[in-house]
Amino acid sequence: MFQVIGLASRASRTQAMFRSLRFNSSNTQMNWVDFFKLRTESKRINVAASSLTSLMGAFATLAYLGNVEIDVEQPIFGIDPFMVLGALVVVGGVAGYLVGPSFGVRVFNMKNSKVLPAFKAKDQIFLQRIKRNRVDPSSQSFSNPVPDYYGERINSLSKYKQWLRDCNAFRRKTEEFL
Template sequence: MLKYRGIGINSVGVSRGLSAWRLKTPSYTVPRLSRFNSTSTQPSASLNWVEYFNLKKQNNRINLASSVITGALGGLLTLNYLGNIEIDVEKPIMGFDPFIVMGGAVVVGSGIGYLLGPFLGTPFFGLLNRASLNQYKIKDQLFLQRIKLKRVDPSSQSFSNPVPDYYGERIYSLNNYKQWLRDCNAFRRKSKEFL
């Protein structure tokens, strides 16, 4: 018989005393124990920081790829729409040459498509990492709390002393985080010296 926190568990199931006690208190749930000789694999309880940073990098790459794709599609759709409209090339549009206006419209369509990319990339990232998505979100909140706690006050920035990555968007590894902390300390030191 195996003992877990004073609860007797045998190879068949839970002992009689626990099942009778569990019926009296329905809010109590018995923790699941995995057998050591079991072939099933269970996901880890939480992500470590290396896994979190790898997922963060993967999320950024997926969002960037989807932004490039939707930006190209937005530009092509705008170009396709403007190609089917009859425009008199001799008459200016709002005082500008029609080709300049059409080129600007294609650039604007591409920009809007690029901005819509993360709306498609984030759900795709969630589908790829369904098993660890909740743990990733919890770790992301912890990371953002650390960034808020350690980041510098941007009111004392200057051209020669820029703020180091205020939101921590370019931190994708523990080494990047350590370097960011060193940059924040250097910023604080420089801002105190020049005040």
């Protein structure tokens, strides 16, 4: 009973979102091909932003550590100082890499501001389809791995259809062999 109420409220929220999109934007209709192109573009922008911020973080850490006076003969926490400095530069690069997608999302939103409401609505529909059709990973094994649980590698209609076939094959294998 609680699931029916939850589904009904979720459906009414989705309908309200689509109604507000219909009145707030001029072009709410987006086909799946355009959606997957924008989704691929978003991922590429995020990777590029992560790469740039990773380099900036590593170089900023290196520039800071280059100005700090360190006695190279004294160990830091019992470790060679050059190893510690190298590890700090790597940590600065990793921190920059983690900050990158926040900049990438902003760049993508500014670049595609006209179609952003339609893209977000289509993305919500896509994620609901992924959630509805994905398999239960509790029965996975080395010989029967779960097919892309979050749908991250789906970037076209043909890959989505292949993902659906893979999910059905996974379900069939788990029913036959368990």
